[in-house]
Amino acid sequence: MADTGCEIIPITTGEFLMKVMEMKNDHYRLMQAHAVSVENGYELSYTFGKDYEWVSLRLVIDENEEIPSITNVYQAAFLYENEMAELFGVKIRMISVDYQDKLYRIDDETPMKKL
Template sequence: MDDKNEIRKITMAELFPLIIEMKAKHWRLVQICAVSIEQGYEMSYSFCKNEEYRMVTLRLEVGEEETIASITPIYPCAFLQENEAAELFGVKIENISPNYQDKLYRIDEVAPFKKKE
C-alpha cells in the first residue's frame, strides 16, 4: 500500500479522540461512507491533508443496534453524509446537526441499502 494512504481500523472508544486529533492537526474531512456488513455497518471516515497529498481513513464497525455520535460538532460539513448514512442504511447516528429526519432524499423505501434478512 502507498505510504501516503492509510486505513486504520478503530473502536467506538477511539472515534471521537481521533476525530478531534484530525481536526486539531488540520486534516480535511473528505467523505464518510457507510456499508452494510453482516454484524451491522462499517463506517469509513476519510481525511486528507492536501499539502502532503496524504489520506487517512478511520474505519469503524458498528453493530446494527448500536448508536454512534455525530461528528458535526467537530466537522459541521459531515451533516449531509451522516444524514445519508442514517437514511439510506439505517445507521443510528445521534445529534446530527442539522438532522433531516430521513427526509434528505425523496424515497419511498425505509433504509433501502440496509442489509435485508
C-alpha cells in the same frame, strides 16, 4: 508524485470522537464518509485528508449501536451522516441539521441496508 492510496486505520467506537478531534487538531479536512452494510452491522469509513495525504478511520459497529455525530467537530459532515442514517439506517446521535430521513425523497426505508 504517485497516489499511494488511502491508509485504513481501524478504530473502536470508544476512541472514535477522540480520533476525530485529533484529526481536526492536525488540520486534516473531512473528505468523505460512507457506510457499508455488512452481516449484522455496518462498516463506516471517515476519510480525512491533508494536502495530498489521506487516511480513513474504519469503524465497525453493530446494527443497533448508536454512534455520536461528528458535526460538532466537522460541520461539513452533516450531509454524509444524514445519508448514512437514511440509506443504511445507521443510528447517529445529534446530527446538527438532522433531516429526519427526509434528505432524499424515497419511498423505502433504509434501502441499502443488508437484510
